[in-house]
Amino acid sequence: MDPPGYNCFVDKDKMDASIQDLGPKELNCTELQELKQLARQGYWAQSHTLRGKVYQRLIRDIPCRTVTPDASVYSDIVGKIVGKHSSSSLPLPEFVDNTQVPTYCLNTRGEGAVRKILLCIANQFPDISFCPALPAVVALLLHYSIDEAECFEKACRILSCNDPTKKLIDQSFLAFESSCMTFGDLVNKYCQAAHKLMVAVSEDVLQVYSDWQRWLFGELPLNYFARVFDVFLVEGYKVLYRVALAILKFFHKVRAGQPLESDNVKQDIRMFVKDIAKTVSPEKLLEKAFAIRLFSRKEIQLLQMANEKALRQKGITVKQKSLCT
Structure with a gap:
């Protein structure tokens, strides 16, 4: 069995200890009812690779407002926003209300990346005034993203959901x-x-x-x-x-x-x-x-x-x- 492909933001030892990876599975389900059952049963919970794929698919399918920032936006703005600061010393946006960023199984680089992503989100979403749940969401998504830009795009899609029947995260x-x-x-x-x-x-x-x-x-x-x-x-x-x-x-x-x-x-x-x-x-x-x-x-x-x-x-x-x- 191939070892799970963790990204550069994850502490491999912590991750292995936290979530046992039993190798890849495929998910060929399209019906919502079946997907609900599989999610509740933890079908993709023990495959790091599959959970990453499922998150990508589920978040891609969230109905969003027309102008939703994507990975390319992150690449364009991150340098200007972060500047010469070291990632670990970056301030958190005011809307997180002094919430500590949970580290979960992230390494130091990952912890800094979460701060960068949060600041870029704040830049693109000036209407968010109060969202203490966001650091945990970004930190979790970073475990299952290829890079910072992809994690940013996933978080932006969750924040931009415009389906009135599918409330996701409080933003005020x-x-x-x-x-x-x-x-x-x-x-x-x-x-x-x-x-x-x-x-x-x-x-x-x-x-x-x-x-x-x-x-x-x-x-x-x-x-x-x-x-x-x-x-x-x-x-x-x-x-x-x-x-x-x-x-x-x-x-x-x-x-x-x-x-x-x-x-x-x-x-x-x-x-x-x-x-x-x-x-x-x-x-x-x-x-x-x-x-x-x-x-x-x-x-x-x-x-x-x-x-x-x-x-x-x-x-x-x-x-x-x-x-x-």
């Missing part, structure tokens, strides 16, 4: 905040035992739920996040809610009746997600996520619209600058 504070409120609504309705625990141990339960995207885009280990992302590219945003609810259910199951490890439940959940391999496998996490008999895409859209309307009425559309975090 209003969208992000209403997603947090929507997640809180879903927890209250579908995970009542976990919700009671959160109310009991936190001063502001919405502050806990405002962390839900961070659990996925940053705290989950690579082999878990990649499995979530596999399904996300096929099924869209609702997958993120499902997985975050499953995380909360597992957290509640493990921690119910135990004293919390700190007086900060947000921090406890983050640590739980970072070390989730001690509790549950990626397969069991996804199994739990899709076993929740719950919401339709329409229910999510209605909740999201109602929460956005409520935020607008309160005049909360941008993140307020604050001296304290």
Whole structure:
């Protein structure tokens, strides 16, 4: 069996330890329903080469606005934007809101490349005002891209999706905040035992739920996040809610009746997600996520619209600058 063909941005030893590569497979599926099943089952999860091909295909098929920056744009602008800075010292765009770039299995060169790509995205998407999920998305895609330019193009296509039925990544504070409120609504309705625990141990339960995207885009280990992302590219945003609810259910199951490890439940959940391999496998996490008999895409859209309307009425559309975090 040929060894997997990692690019120059990946630390081979870390990657081998994180995701076992069982060699290439082919994917000849065209039906959406079958593709959903294969994504959920992890059909391409154990072939580095095949996952790269599948990402390329799924992202290429995303319906995008007419003018979407591609790899050639990156090649044209990266030199001007990065200048003489060393990649590791490049500032991150303001819209990532001080989010740390997850390194996953990237080497130093890969970490610098993520910063370069994020700055070039900021240059091409001046309308993005708040997108803390983007560093994790770019970092993941870089593991499965030939070069920086291809990774940039993939991220741009995800950001440029213009299919109203296929919401992908929040790009404004209003969208992000209403997603947090929507997640809180879903927890209250579908995970009542976990919700009671959160109310009991936190001063502001919405502050806990405002962390839900961070659990996925940053705290989950690579082999878990990649499995979530596999399904996300096929099924869209609702997958993120499902997985975050499953995380909360597992957290509640493990921690119910135990004293919390700190007086900060947000921090406890983050640590739980970072070390989730001690509790549950990626397969069991996804199994739990899709076993929740719950919401339709329409229910999510209605909740999201109602929460956005409520935020607008309160005049909360941008993140307020604050001296304290």
